[in-house]
Amino acid sequence: MNVQSNFDVLVVGAGPAGLSFVRSLRDTNLRVALIDPATREVLQQPQPDGREIALTHPSKDILTAHGAWQAVPEGEVYFLRAAKVVDGVSPFELHFATPKMAQGKPTDTLGYLISNHLIRRALFEQVADQPNVTWLTERKVQRVTATPESAQVTLDDGQQLSAKLVVAADSRFSQTRQQMGIAVDMHDFGRTVIICRIAHDESNQHTAFECFHYGRTLAILPLTANLSSAVITIDSQHAQAILDLSDDELAADLHQRLNGRLGEIRIASQRHRYPLVGTHARRFYSTRFALIGDAAVGMHPVTAHGFNLGLQSQAILAELVRNAAAQGADIGAPALLQTYDRRHQRKTRPIYHGTNLIVKLFTTEHAAAKVARTAVLRVSGALSPIKKLISRQLTG
Numbered sequence: 001m002n003v004q005s006n007f008d009v010l011v012v013g014a015g016p017a018g019l020s021f022v023r024s025l026r027d028t029n030l031r032v033a034l035i036d037p038a039t040r041e042v043l044q045q046p047q048p049d050g051r052e053i054a055l056t057h058p059s060k061d062i063l064t065a066h067g068a069w070q071a072v073p074e075g076e077v078y079f080l081r082a083a084k085v086v087d088g089v090s091p092f093e094l095h096f097a098t099p100k101m102a103q104g105k106p107t108d109t110l111g112y113l114i115s116n117h118l119i120r121r122a123l124f125e126q127v128a129d130q131p132n133v134t135w136l137t138e139r140k141v142q143r144v145t146a147t148p149e150s151a152q153v154t155l156d157d158g159q160q161l162s163a164k165l166v167v168a169a170d171s172r173f174s175q176t177r178q179q180m181g182i183a184v185d186m187h188d189f190g191r192t193v194i195i196c197r198i199a200h201d202e203s204n205q206h207t208a209f210e211c212f213h214y215g216r217t218l219a220i221l222p223l224t225a226n227l228s229s230a231v232i233t234i235d236s237q238h239a240q241a242i243l244d245l246s247d248d249e250l251a252a253d254l255h256q257r258l259n260g261r262l263g264e265i266r267i268a269s270q271r272h273r274y275p276l277v278g279t280h281a282r283r284f285y286s287t288r289f290a291l292i293g294d295a296a297v298g299m300h301p302v303t304a305h306g307f308n309l310g311l312q313s314q315a316i317l318a319e320l321v322r323n324a325a326a327q328g329a330d331i332g333a334p335a336l337l338q339t340y341d342r343r344h345q346r347k348t349r350p351i352y353h354g355t356n357l358i359v360k361l362f363t364t365e366h367a368a369a370k371v372a373r374t375a376v377l378r379v380s381g382a383l384s385p386i387k388k389l390i391s392r393q394l395t396g
């Protein structure tokens, strides 16, 4: 059956970015539709996917304003007090100490860690009964087109929808982005991330630890003192070999690579794999169309910026849309979308390209790159402005 429906805003994708954006439009008169192929039950109870999302202080503020932070079960928000980066056997390391202030308030935490499925669940709870939202679950956007007057969306069941603005939050491989003719810088790193939880005898001191071994990177993200997430990044052709190891073999391998710094290790969850592809859209808008979340920028996870940027994207766009709606102005006007694009690109471009540069530097095995790595760690360790810049990013 073909149903013609008009909305103010159509949001494509009920991942964390799409859900956050919808929540940001709660106290408005805008009629919003949220489209996702998953069932409502799956969106309500997402399963663990291995990702422990490092969140900055500004992200905490956004999630708290949404009511989502408070909805994460007690004991499931982990504190990242400090971080250390080391390069193979080089004696130099970069240390990010516990900050004293964040967002203008005293703190004893560099950032936070929350499992991705719990963030998604908490956000879903905040929008599940939102009065101005129509849920279109088990539906996929098949086609999106736009004229200066309105945007049109065709769903996979033939339904035709129209809106003043379509907001795409349909992942870094966004099909709607492609349909709207937005070019994207895409980089396949040829590497795969393998993640699992590990239990260990020695405390992790609530400190993240990133070690660039030759050929692979190992990051330890602290959850409780004796529970961490181990994140192995490796050339994709060697990923299967790690997945094939028994739990005891993997634990022994991690123990050896960490020089015993966490004591005896036991594998405490199943393993998840993510092939690494970075994406950055050249523009974050088209006619009556905007990109948020990973659809705008899909980051390499090493600097843990992906969802933090996603939250910022939806906050910038939502504020512009809310203001326009309050003044009775056009929420899909080109000037509004260009302002969004300018503000968000300014934040994301340096972070995206800077992260890719770091990845290149720390994964290239040439002798020159090894020397450069040591120099970077040595200089960054000694030059507090570089560290301050990174710390400020985390603490706002």
Ligand SMILES: Cc1cc2nc3c(=O)[nH]c(=O)nc-3n(C[C@H](O)[C@H](O)[C@H](O)COP(=O)(O)OP(=O)(O)OC[C@H]3O[C@@H](n4cnc5c(N)ncnc54)[C@H](O)[C@@H]3O)c2cc1C
Residues within 6 Å of the ligand: 012, 013, 014, 015, 016, 017, 018, 035, 036, 037, 038, 051, 052, 053, 054, 055, 116, 139, 140, 141, 142, 169, 170, 171, 172, 175, 176, 193, 195, 274, 292, 293, 294, 295, 301, 304, 305, 306, 307, 308, 309, 310
């Ligand atoms: C290993 C790993 C570790 C990470 N660690 C961190 C971290 O520490 N800190 C951090 O900030 N970020 C981190 N990230 C990034 C973070 O997970 C992502 O930025 C975030 O999940 C993206 O959310 P999203 O809503 O934009 O997209 P997604 O989560 O990809 O959701 C997209 C949604 O769109 C829907 N969809 C797709 N196509 C269509 C269609 N045609 N029609 C309708 N719906 C559609 C999908 O069903 C899905 O629900 C990490 C990522 C990985 C892979």
